[in-house]
Amino acid sequence: MADDTQTPRSSPVLQLLASGLQFWIRQQCEAVDSLELQLHGSSLGLLRGRLDGVSLVARGVVYSSLEIERVELRSDAIEVQVGNLLRGKAVQLDQPFQIEGSVVFSAGGLGRSLCTPHWRPLGDQLVDGLLGLTPLQSVSIERDQLVLQAQDQRCATVPRAVDGGLQLCGVEGRPCVSLPSDPNIEIRDANLEGGVLQLHGRARVSP
Template sequence: MADDAPTQRSSPVLQLLASGLQFWIRQQCEAVESLELQLHGSSLGLLRGRLDGVSLVARRVVFSSLEIERVELRSDAIDVQVGNLLRGKAVQLEHPFNIEGTVAFSAGGLGRSLCTPHWRPLGDQLVDGLLGLTPLKSVNIERDRLVLQAQEHRCETIPRAVDGHLELCGEDGNPCVALPADPNITIENANLEGGLLQLQGRARVSP
């Protein structure tokens, strides 16, 4: 596992918070291969309980049984209770905050994720809607197409962001299958690039 990258070196308080946030993020995930944080703000603002924001880059993350190849996020201002942190206790985030950025998925990661007990119903729902067959057998990325296979049949799809959620559509625009929408997540753009499915959007995080 790669070491976490150092962050703000100018302020011991910010360094302490960075370590606390790295620990908190890792607690939310089943695995994180590498994690880089950059904190935005000042020690004075932090002592008043406010951080201007956090930039994050993480690689090979597993969150809720979902394998993510790369995550790049930026948060808006965060309210932080630093009293316990300064006393050596875990960082506490008590109020919701907004994030925006990009997450990228490899075909292999998607295929493995959609075969876990947690996500298999979604994988089967996708191929049932696209092919009328189940179960999902494999996921591949070929050029600018996301290819799903069930039994001996396959469907080349184009990912699209529609009204804040993700849809997979056949090459002629039909059929289209919408993935279940999370009211706290808005997907603004979806594309296939460099062998990865990349989703851009924003979300509301409730600690």
């Protein structure tokens, strides 16, 4: 486990906020192997309750039973209650804010995630739509295709970003299956490269 918080050395207030934000981020996740955090802004702006933004790179993240290899995000401006922070209380974010960036999944992480009780219904829904079979047995990435297997049948798919959501489109005449979408998340690009699935997009975070 590692943390690399980058803040101006002359700004103890920003350093204090960085520690509070790290704690808040880890509270939202079940696991984070490493987290690099950089704050954008000034002490004066922060004392007025505003941070220009946050950049982070996290690895080995588990969020809501979903294993993520790597996360790279940059936020828009964030409103922060500095009074509580200076009194030694946990950082408090009251207003929603926007983030933009990418997440990377490995085939192994996807396979394990889709076999958890939380995500198994989605995995079964995907192979049912693609193969007419359940349950999902395995997930692999082969030749830049995401391959799902149920019973003794396999289906190679290509991910696509469509209307802000994600589709898995089967090759060789197989249908496309849309994953359930979240109105707060917009997926702008999806690709398979180097044995991983990469999604790029934008999201609205509500504290």
